[in-house]
Amino acid sequence: MTRQLLEVSQLHRAFGGLVAVSELSFHVTDGEVVSIIGPNGAGKTTAFNLITGVYPPTGGSIHFRGSQVSGMALHKVTDLGIGRTFQNLRIFPNLTVRDNVLVGMTRKNKASMLTACLRLPAFGREEARLNAEADRLIDLLELRQVESQLARNLPYGNQRRVEIARALASDPALLLLDEPAAGMNPAEIEELNNLIRRLRDEFGKTILIVEHHMSLVMEISDRIIVMDQGRKIAEGTPSEVRESPLVVRAYLGAGMV
Amino acid sequence: MDLFLQVLVNGFAVGGTYALGAVGISLVFGVLNIINFGQGATYTVAAYVGMLLMMLTGANVLVAFVGGVAAAFIVGYITERIAVRPLRNQPLQMSLITTMGFGLIAENLVQFIFGPQTQPLSADLSSSVYSIGPVTITNWEIVTLAVVVLATGTLHFVLSRTSFGSAVRAVAEDRRAAVLLGIDVNRLIIVTFCIAAAMGGVAGVLGAALYNAIYPTMGSLSLTKAFAASVLGGMEQVGGAIVGGLILGVAESATAVYISSAWRDAIAFALLVGVLVAMPTGLLGRRDLDKVERTNLSVFPLPPVPRLDLRRMSIWLPVLIALLLPLVINDNYYMRILTIMLMSGMIALSLNLVAGFAGLFSLGHAAFYGFGAYASAILSTQLGLPVWLSITGSILLTGAFGVVFAWPIMRLRGHYVTMATFGLSGLSWMIMLNWIDLTRGPMGIRAIPAPEFFGETFGATGFYYLILAFLLISTGIVLALLNSPFGRAIRAMRDDELGVASVGQDTRVLKMQVFALSAAIAGGAGAFWAHYVSYISPDSFTPIVSISFLAMVVFGGLGSVPGAIFGGAALAALPEILRFASEYRLAIYGLILILVVLYRPQGLLGMRHIAPDARIRKGQPASNKAREEAA
Incomplete structure (x- = not known):
């Protein structure tokens, strides 16, 4: 059996008396696109926040590439190779698009503060290298035309793309996208669909998505995990999930079945 | 019992x-x-x-x-x-x-x-x-x-x-x-x-x-x-x-x-x-601590960071004027004012790094300024170190002090940073007042030697050029770092700390770095001050002084490098300009602060910002953040 890229087992998180995530176990294999779906308040974003260390779990374990990451701080988790975007956008509104992407590469910078102060040649080379890499991401996300604008001045769909570019800038093996299609129009969603495929096929990224937009989820997912009230209630290929009575009940209520 | x-x-x-x-x-x-x-x-x-x-x-x-x-x-x-x-x-x-x-x-x-004296509430x-x-x-x-x-x-x-x-x-x-x-x-x-x-x-x-x-x-x-x-x-x-x-x-x-x-x-x-x-x-x-999040400064766009392009006139013109001024002005009184203006500019520059760029509204800079002054004074009078060595040592020590200072506030945000730094500033002042063996308490330290240059003791003009050099070097360092990955990261941190952490950067380390740098610059100004006036006492380093430093930055423009230097220089000159009205000096100071914030919140040289409310009314795209802040 191959070792999973991400292995979540018996994950638990309570906020005071409210149990947000309970007995959640799943895995993500290298090269997969996996979606987590479920009604509002099902614990999907909480699961993301637990995986990336925004807050620690109250129980269970998370392994990434075989090493334990649960309870680790967000920046350390990112360092290990998990990148993410946020449900309610956490781009840097007062930085240009290019600077947003460059901040994503902060950890890759090898020039010290001293070389930066003295403007030594090493600093110039390093900046050129980072900028070249930023160029590739800016082209990939089709942000070329707006690269020197402040992120705050972009339309919502573009801001989402900036955040994805920033997450990619840290070279994650696993990319977590929290509702990437929220606020996007159908054309933009189509582009997102293509982008996710390209990320998997051309760039070898493994992708875990929380998303409400069902047609997108059904099209791009290799597997779907369905959550309700903090628990996993179903898992399978898109067609399996579509047929599952439990899923229908969670979404439409018991009376409809 | x-x-x-x-x-x-x-x-x-x-x-x-x-x-x-x-x-x-x-x-x-x-x-x-x-x-x-x-x-x-x-x-x-x-x-x-x-x-x-x-x-x-x-x-x-x-x-x-x-x-x-x-x-x-x-x-x-x-x-x-x-x-x-x-x-x-x-x-x-x-x-x-x-x-x-x-x-x-x-x-x-x-x-x-x-009148300023203590009086009884009622004699009887x-x-x-x-x-x-x-x-x-x-x-x-x-x-x-x-x-x-x-x-x-x-x-x-x-x-x-x-x-x-x-x-x-x-x-x-x-x-x-x-x-x-x-x-x-x-x-x-x-x-x-x-x-x-x-x-x-x-x-x-x-x-x-x-x-x-x-x-x-x-x-x-x-x-x-x-x-x-x-x-x-x-x-x-x-x-x-x-x-x-x-x-x-x-x-x-x-x-x-x-x-x-x-x-x-x-x-x-x-x-x-x-x-x-x-x-x-x-x-x-x-x-x-959710409420704290709403103290985010990100509704203020930062003016573009000036590029460190040494071929540009706009960088050299003020430098040239500053270099030539002593040739025109022969009066020691004016030289003194100019010197104090440059020194305040340097402190405001350092505070702006923390408050304007990193978004940490610090009320603690009197502590750094005071630490630098006391460190250099003690090194040169009590330990008898040469003046230049004392100043250098003091700058390094203050940088280290900045790290210590930043440690308690690493987890804090918004108002809590302001309160904690205000407390730290007060605590530092209390230590200056009460650790009498080291600081001589309220009596202050006297006879701090002036630096020498090839056997010449510094005079008014010498000190002017010294602080000018200090200011230019620190401005150069600040501009160089702002135009580097470090600068991008601290500006990003001002907008969104979680976002910075999500790209693998530990924000606690960033805060310590930016505080160390800022403290070192303010400490340099303090060390200069000690040797310039040859006498220091805790009175110059009270938390109220911290407030006046913040006022300089706000006056000039949060997040604007020339703005901060201008704000520091202008507000330092104010007491002298207002000498005729010295009794209402603080009131005028207060009035200026209110007027600036009310009518030009971005500061005199800062960039205009659009109130988030207005943005939504005009139907312009506003980020989620701005919408949250509009509430």
Whole structure:
């Protein structure tokens, strides 16, 4: 059996008396696109926040590439190779698009503060290298035309793309996208669909998505995990999930079945 | 044991007045999520109006009390209308500056009218002492305790049992929802503000009666105590503020008895820092610090960071003028002003790095400035190191001190950073005052040697060129770093800390780095100052000085490098320009701060920002963040 890229087992998180995530176990294999779906308040974003260390779990374990990451701080988790975007956008509104992407590469910078102060040649080379890499991401996300604008001045769909570019800038093996299609129009969603495929096929990224937009989820997912009230209630290929009575009940209520 | 009981009784009486002040701070913080730095004015005004009334009506204490509290109520009303309400759509820190300005004006006016000296509340204020078992208690302590119980009891009743009280709690919980429910939020806020001010007024009159002494700066001191008590109790918790006030009172009275009365006033600062480090939510605070998030400065776009392009004229022109000035000016007095202007520019530059770029609204820079000055003075006088070595050593030491300083605030955000740094600044000042073996305490350090250059001792022109060199080097370093990955990361941190962490950057490390750099620059300015004036004392490094540094940055423009230098230079020159009006100097200072924030919040050289509300009305795209802040 191959070792999973991400292995979540018996994950638990309570906020005071409210149990947000309970007995959640799943895995993500290298090269997969996996979606987590479920009604509002099902614990999907909480699961993301637990995986990336925004807050620690109250129980269970998370392994990434075989090493334990649960309870680790967000920046350390990112360092290990998990990148993410946020449900309610956490781009840097007062930085240009290019600077947003460059901040994503902060950890890759090898020039010290001293070389930066003295403007030594090493600093110039390093900046050129980072900028070249930023160029590739800016082209990939089709942000070329707006690269020197402040992120705050972009339309919502573009801001989402900036955040994805920033997450990619840290070279994650696993990319977590929290509702990437929220606020996007159908054309933009189509582009997102293509982008996710390209990320998997051309760039070898493994992708875990929380998303409400069902047609997108059904099209791009290799597997779907369905959550309700903090628990996993179903898992399978898109067609399996579509047929599952439990899923229908969670979404439409018991009376409809 | 008897002594302890006595400590407890005295502590409760004094602590009761702190509790009232803290309740005022907490009420306003709860409803508006701002820190009212102007509350000190309510104490002072109430006490002086009380004194005046007693003089006029012949020691009718009750009239004096009611009159004083009414005056405080009016102060609260004016503060809200002038310094708070116009700023509803500004970052929350802006009202910190305006309320501070308002406090300065009030304090200055009182000082102008009544003089700076300490005077009795009333010459014939009767006081008697009662013995209850082993404990003695004065009639004013009894009155204080009674009034505190009565006032807080009434407030508790109003907040928990009346419809006004539930409206207050609704607004504190969610202002937008309260508006939708038809609550007249503006009216409610101003009433709350006035009640808070009245609480401050009660504390002011009681405090004055307790010691039978009033002085114009009594408000600033009491304000510090109110902050500490409020933070200890959990900031927005009225009940917590009362508990916090009583604890602070007892702690102070115990310190005075068991340790030394010199350290008494350090307790408030120490508590402020200690509580924020160990348990930022305070004793009775709620677990989450969500409200703090709304103090984000990201509604202010930063002006573009000037590129470090040495071929550009715009960089060299001011340098050239600065280099040539001494050839034109032969007057030592003007050279002195210019030197002080450059030094202030350097300090403002350093603070701007932290406050403007990294978004950490620090009120602690007097500590760095003072640390640099003391370090270099001690190294050169007590250890006899050569001056140049002392200055270099002092810069490095202050940088290290910056890391130590940043450690307690690494987890904090928004107002809590401001409060913690204010506490640290106060604590540093207390140490300068009281660690007499090292700093010679209030006497200060004399005969600090001037540096030499090839055997020549520095004169007025020499010092001018020295500080110019310091300023140019630090500006160069700041510009170089702002145009580097480090600079991008700290600007990003100002917008969104979680976002920075999500790309693998530890924000705690960033904060330490930016504080170290900033402290080193401010420390350099301090070291310069020590050798320039050859005499330093703790007076130059009080928390009020920290406030004036922040004022310089806001005046010039948060996040603008030329703005900060200009702001520092301009506000440093102001006292000299206003020499003809030296008695109202602080008031004019306060007025300028209010006017700048009201009419040009981005500072004189900062970039115009669009209020988030206006953006949404105009149908422009606004990020989620901006929308949240519009609330």
